[in-house]
Amino acid sequence: MRKWGPLTAVCLGTFMLLLDVTIVVVAVPDMAPALDASLSDVQWVIDGYALALAALLLGIGAAADVVGRRRVQVAGTAVFALASLGCGLATSAEFLVAARAVQGLGAAAMFATTLPLLGAAYQGKDRSVALGVWGAVSGGAAALGPIVGGLLTAGPGWRWIFxxxxxxxxxxxxxxxxxxxxxxxxxxxxxxxxxxxxxxxxFALFVGAVTYGVVRAGAVGWGSAATAVTFAVAALALSAFVAVERRVAHPLLDLRLLREPAFTGVLVGAIGTNMAAFGLMPYLSIWLQTVLGMSAVRGSLALVPLAGLSFVVAAVSGRLLHGVSARYVIGVGLLLIGAGGCALATLDADSSWPALIPGLSVTGVGAGLVSPGLAGAALAAVPPANAGTAGGAVNTCRQLGYALGVAVFGTVLTSRMADALGQDAAHTAAGGGAGALRGAFSEHSVRAAFASGLNGASLMAGVTGLVAGVAVLVMVRAKRTGGAGQAPAAPSGAPGTAAAGERVGA
Structure with missing residues (x-):
């Protein structure tokens, strides 16, 4: 226990914080009416956590190097626990969204310190074993989130997911x-x-403004003054971030790394992976439960092809594809994710859950190929001294991709549904209130409208995956021999190395 105790402690926290990224997906249909939540509220319950995690990961990782990593890990876990209690006791959507953001703050402190703590606790072969176990736990947590959420929601209730x-x-x-x-x-x-x-x-202001703008655009219109102002704030924040990073002695992100096409290509792949593979899941869950009438458990099990294949493929691909260039593993994986998204865009009013199996299965295989190799490819694309920044940047982009996917696909879903149901009814249905519309619309109309909306969102997810896959194939070039499987381990002192253990062959 003494030898592998540090690994157990780190993996326990990692599993918990990554489980919470997707665990709320299946609970949304029960959560929304209980809190009188709108579609934008539902989106922010999911995105508030992912955004805080993405926006603060790099900064807290650097802070942990200054004040002590174990201290930051413990403080982050305590904040996460208190915020989880607040989430479970929430009596309004606004309170739940705020508590989820605080929960994301705690998760960022936990996530940013996991790999540096393991790097300090283990050396040589033991470090390789520890990183491999950590990578498997990380992948399994995201995959199991909807299933665990479904079981808890159907059992003691949705509050118990917190x-x-x-x-x-x-x-x-x-x-x-x-x-x-x-x-x-x-x-x-x-x-x-x-x-x-x-x-x-x-950086936090930039990602928050972008996501808020996309979420609000679905309600107030893309051409509205409110949307324009929000995106203007995002542009100013990005400009300020670039200016700050060019002047400070120890920047959050060394902008010179973005001049490397291979590194930039991996970041595009990271955003595209979580956006295309997982950003649609909340709306598929809402469709399964509120439109098709499935229970939370059955609805979560309908998503097993994505979760199960992603986990299995990630576990075996590292050994089977050892030595294969990350360019091809990640690029082909993203193309499969894109193909899976396109395959989901075939629903109609008479479709049921089996119609999801082909698309989810292809997406799961693609996600399983991509996930283990992203961080290794990023590390191989930059000098060893920048390993911490590379690993943290990949993890940041993955969480940002998920948040943007939920926001963008929700906007596409409601805009397609509004053509048949009207704006207000479309937002009600997308937010989990389809049952309330059956007095004003026939069941066939609601099913047809939701299917049309999902087709539009799925097609956009598919295009996102295909574009990201092409970008990786074009931009990522191996600079050193060994490919992703031989990527150097992140140094133990590197901040924000949360993804460094996810590599082919780990």
Whole structure:
């Protein structure tokens, strides 16, 4: 237990925080009416967590190097636990959204410190084993989220998808304090290293404004003044972020890395992967439960082809494809994700859950190919000194891709449904209130409209995956021998190396 105790402590926290990215997907149809939540509320319950995680990951990773990684890990877990309690006790959609954002803050502190803690606890072959286990746990958590959420929602109720985090958090804190040695603060700050808080704030404002603009555009229109102002704020925040990063001594993101086409291509692939593969899941779950009338458990099981194949393929592809260029593994995987999205765009008013199997299966295989190789490809594309930034940037882009996918596909879904049902009814149906429309519309009309909306969103997901796949194939070129399977391990002191263990052959 002493030898593998640190791995157990880190994996327990990682599993919990990544499970919460997708665990709410199946609970939305029960959650929305209980809190009188609108479509935008539903989107923010999902996106608030993912956005906080994406926006703060790099900044908190750098801060952990200054103040101590174990200290940040424990503090993040405590914040996560308290926010989870708030989520479970929420009496309004607004309170739940706020609590989810705080939960994402705690998750970012946990996630940013996981790989540096493992790097400090293990060396040599033990480190390789630890990173491999961590990578498998990370992939399994996202895949199991909807299933665990369905079981808890159908059993004790949707609030327990948050309450269950409390005992797990206590166990994670106890194991961390007992089994992980305290990290020495200021390891990289002895030379005057400072946390780039200005860059962190500008990046958080940028991703928040972009996502808010997309979510609100579905309700107020893409050409409205409110949408234009929001996107203008996002553009100014991005400009300010670039200006800050060029001037500070220790930038959050070394912008010179973006001049490397291979690194930029991997970041495009990271955004495209989570956007195309997982951004549609909340709306598929709403369709299964509120339109087809399936229970939360049956609705979650209908998504098993995606979750199950993603997990299995990720587990075996590292060994079967060892030595194969990450360019081809990731590029082909994204093309499969795109093909799966296009295959989902074939629904009609008479479709039922089996119609999802082909598309979800192809998407699951593609996601299983892509996930293990993304971080390794990013690390291979940059000098070893930038390994921490590379790993953190990939993880940030993956969470950002998921948040944007939920926002963009929700807008596409409602705009297609509005053609048949009207704007208000479309937002009601997309937010999980399809049952309330059956007095004003026939069941066939609601089913046809929702199917049309899902087809539009699925097609956009498919195009996203295909474009990202082509970008990876064109931009990513191996600079050193060995491909993704031989990517160097992130240094133990690197901030934000949350994805460094996800590599082919781990």
């Amino acid at each position: 309450f269950v985090n409390l005992p797990v958090s206590v166990a994670a804190i106890w194991l961390t304090l007992r089994l992980l040695p305290p990290s020495r603060p200021g390891v990289r700050g002895a030379g005057g290293r400072r946390v780039d808080w200005a860059g962190t704030a500008m």
